[in-house]
Amino acid sequence: MQKYSLFNLIKNAFKGHKEWEVAWKDPTPKDEYDVIIIGGGGHGLATAYYLAKEHNITNVAIVEKGWIGGGNVGRNTTILRSNYMHDENGLFYEKGMDLWRSMSQDLNFNVMYSPRGIINLAHSDAQMNAYSRRGNSMRLNGIDAVLLGREEVKKLVPMLDFSENVRFPIFGGLMQPSGGTARHDAVAWGYARQADSMGVDIIQHCEVTGFDVVKGKIKGIKTSKGNIKAKKVGLCVAGSTSVLAKMLNMTLPIETHLLQACVSEPIKPILDNVVTFGAGHFYCSQSDKGEMVMGGDLDGYNSYAQRGNLPTLQHVLTEGIAMFPFLSKLKMLRTWGGIMDMSMDGSPIIDKTHIEGLYLNCGWCYGGFKATPASGWTFAYTIAQDKVHELNAGYNLNRFNTGHLIDEKGLGTKTWIS
Amino acid sequence: MLHIKCPYCGMRSQNEFAYGGDATVKRPELNKEVSDEEWNKFVYLRKSPRGKHLELWHHISGCRQWFKVQRDTITHEIFKTAEISEDI
Numbered sequence: 001m002q003k004y005s006l007f008n009l010i011k012n013a014f015k016g017h018k019e020w021e022v023a024w025k026d027p028t029p030k031d032e033y034d035v036i037i038i039g040g041g042g043h044g045l046a047t048a049y050y051l052a053k054e055h056n057i058t059n060v061a062i063v064e065k066g067w068i069g070g071g072n073v074g075r076n077t078t079i080l081r082s083n084y085m086h087d088e089n090g091l092f093y094e095k096g097m098d099l100w101r102s103m104s105q106d107l108n109f110n111v112m113y114s115p116r117g118i119i120n121l122a123h124s125d126a127q128m129n130a131y132s133r134r135g136n137s138m139r140l141n142g143i144d145a146v147l148l149g150r151e152e153v154k155k156l157v158p159m160l161d162f163s164e165n166v167r168f169p170i171f172g173g174l175m176q177p178s179g180g181t182a183r184h185d186a187v188a189w190g191y192a193r194q195a196d197s198m199g200v201d202i203i204q205h206c207e208v209t210g211f212d213v214v215k216g217k218i219k220g221i222k223t224s225k226g227n228i229k230a231k232k233v234g235l236c237v238a239g240s241t242s243v244l245a246k247m248l249n250m251t252l253p254i255e256t257h258l259l260q261a262c263v264s265e266p267i268k269p270i271l272d273n274v275v276t277f278g279a280g281h282f283y284c285s286q287s288d289k290g291e292m293v294m295g296g297d298l299d300g301y302n303s304y305a306q307r308g309n310l311p312t313l314q315h316v317l318t319e320g321i322a323m324f325p326f327l328s329k330l331k332m333l334r335t336w337g338g339i340m341d342m343s344m345d346g347s348p349i350i351d352k353t354h355i356e357g358l359y360l361n362c363g364w365c366y367g368g369f370k371a372t373p374a375s376g377w378t379f380a381y382t383i384a385q386d387k388v389h390e391l392n393a394g395y396n397l398n399r400f401n402t403g404h405l406i407d408e409k410g411l412g413t414k415t416w417i418s
Numbered sequence: 419m420l421h422i423k424c425p426y427c428g429m430r431s432q433n434e435f436a437y438g439g440d441a442t443v444k445r446p447e448l449n450k451e452v453s454d455e456e457w458n459k460f461v462y463l464r465k466s467p468r469g470k471h472l473e474l475w476h477h478i479s480g481c482r483q484w485f486k487v488q489r490d491t492i493t494h495e496i497f498k499t500a501e502i503s504e505d506i
Binding site for chain 1: 419420432433437439440454455458459461462463464465466467468471473489491492493494
């Protein structure tokens, strides 16, 4: 593989940039693979990359219905964090933060990793107490957390509404300084390019239409480009998981829902953190292009539409304006939607299934992007070793049956229904 | 914006309604021993179909009645609405 470096940039400049190698090839599927990953999103690409890098399994195909970067990996708000209270989540996402730190070097691709800090605002004494508890839990797991008072928040984010007569006054906040953002497209492209260079076949525009299961063991998949045999198959298809599960006669503890995000017109630098509203669901950061990147609640009803409705957007932006009054002066540049695999306790599932050789990675709700490296790393382990790693042991499918939910919000089932 | 026909009040905008989820889920029978598996199925497992979906909605800012809606989860088209006791 051609390395991306200053030297190669200059060399290729003399040739008019016409001789760069393709970032990944466009192969026709082979008859058989050791592992097939269904879904060429961030998680699928990362899984293939770590299968090759950590486990030397390179006879791998990624089968993608659309194109690389066209799904949720290109539709999120690019936030990275590990500010979770429960051990299962904290340790898992912190593994991800470790991988984020070195990702640009590992992938030889600038993912524009930006640990600019994430601040969750608190709007009451009770919320400050809850944040103090969460911050302490985080620090016990080796994750950085700082409890901020009102004045400290004011210094960091002066354009928040600090006036006295607001409905939700700012009492302070919980900050994870190592949280931040990364460029989502670069993450997909970087993983795809490296996976391809190690021998992984990335097969785009190839829809899975069925599975070949014999006596409880996976033998292969049926696709729009023909049947492909495989010893192991991993499902990594986020919002489309229930569609594939139906082909396998499985019913899962997830529902597919629609989440919207939007960006404003670009403005000069004004916000250098990620900030979230504590009295509702709204989060905001500023991209390198200057756009305010914003998101919040689900549209609220089952949907595979990948496009949203205005009432939710209005609701979310009302919260945004309560937080940052200047947002009301900005024009909206783009809005879009993606479909989320909402699990019943708000935590993901990375596990084996009752079918031998079939592995499941789903339930990311609206938090999948930050998990991309940790999800790929643990899923690759689970597929390669045919067992769960201690980092994803809590994310088992059976927890709903036994009652061992990982209920981060402490709200019980379907925490995402507002 | 969805426009939903409440069986009691007629056509209203989405803003007046709250979503109640899959209407085909059956609660285990009362007064009998229920296994973990049955609870799991009732509380957590959902078919989440891509296409026609029978679901519950609540006219929460209107007549406050629950009713059934048959809706397409890809196009958001609403085919039919009906009172809870009616079959769709």
